[in-house]
Amino acid sequence: MSQATLRVQKISGHAGSVPGKDTQREEVVCKLIDTTTCIGCKACEVACVEWNDMPFSPTVFDNTYQTMPETRWNYWNLILFNEHEREDGTLQWLMRKNGCMHCAEPGCLEACPADGAIVQYTNGIVDFQQDHCIGCGYCIAGCPFDIPKMNTVTKRVYKCTLCADRVSEGLEPACIKSCPTGCLHFGIKDDMKDLANTRAKQLKEHYGFANAGVYDPPGVGGTGVIYVLHDATNPEIYGGLPSNPTIPTSVTLWKHPLKWLGNLAIVGGLVGLFVHYLKFGPKSREDEDIDAAKEKE
């Protein structure tokens, strides 16, 4: 959404090199979400809607706290409430703030064919530029987290910007600012990883969560949004957080080997046909046909 003053290190659908790459001394930023101290107050949701000037979305009520079933093109930040029954029969009420993970290797950007519609800034934020978006929805196919959502009227895709406009001005994202429990943190990636690991250690040693851990999935090169989970061995229980997210294999096959094989085949075919014509020429001359026709007459 915002170009701000951030420089770009990756561009979707871009032929040639990226102008901003390696030009800026910039730390990689990161949002830390500690699911163990989230109380599900939804202040972050409201702050997101407020800061980004998005209209209020209609809510649903099905006797749960989940008054918004899923993120929408104009609702980027959503707490997922999950009732998880443990093996011993006890219940765990898990709350996870869901939104764009800002992957270091973003599947959306990989899949996008429109020049400059998806960028990754040098601070790691992945941002959609709707003025370049063509509405093809390939980013939806490329994302392992089901994050990009399309406005079906304008045919543009939207998602969390990690408040790139605020971050570029030295502010923390709106959701972080609004969190009353301090379960949300924002800073440089290394610091956030340290903090997350310290918290996970604490959960293991003092709170009996033997499987507590940090979610920073390596399959997408690590993420700009990391979680502390009570049970990092089973992230799926947090509303389907994938245990080993990667860019879908078919997207990788399509964008790498197939693209090069296809381009080679097209160029090879054109060259081959041209050389064939130079060597063998047409099967007959037009005038031969005319001569033959005259003979018939």
Add this chain to the structure above:
Amino acid sequence: MSYPDQILPHARVLRYTFKERVNHWVAALSYIYLMLTGLAFWSPSLYWHAALFGGGPLSRMLHPWVGLIFTVAVCYMYVLWSHQMRFEPVDKEWWNSLHYYITNQDDKMPPAGRYNAGQKLLFWSFFFGGLLLLLSGIVLWFTDSIPWSLRWLRYVAVLVHPITALITIGNFMIHVYMGVFAERGAFGSVIRGDVSLAFAKRYHPGWYREIVGSTERSK
């Protein structure tokens, strides 16, 4: 097989009726649009194609609709031509002699009928290719409406659509090369409808015998 072959003045013979010609060009022009806009989405180096057709968003919006036009044309082609495109014993011999065809030694080719084996294969590859492109294209058209639980549909479509498109592009290039450059007279036949008897005799001897035979019988 009865076909309204008409011998025309100046030793020419009708090869494609008006209906066939119109349908061919509906398919051809829609295919060219689909290929160029499709290549724009295929490679960043070819994204400028989209500018030729009104920009990226418009190209993305119209590509599926033009795809439907192409589908209709291919279906009508099936109605018009499928019975003439059945493979026959001579087609196998034709394939076995392909090297003679490629090196322009057409006199050594077994006698092809109205369509040679290569043309038949082209027809069927466009027919089944069109079907696959339609099915995968529908998934990509409404990709944002597909629920997360059916996301494998998207993963299949993003591979099937370009692979099939590439195969049809290969066939398209050979088709244009044959029709415009290699077989003089073929391009005119799909514009004006007629070919010379010499053309019929050289490239489709089986068909030629049918025409001459039927004409002689009618005399």
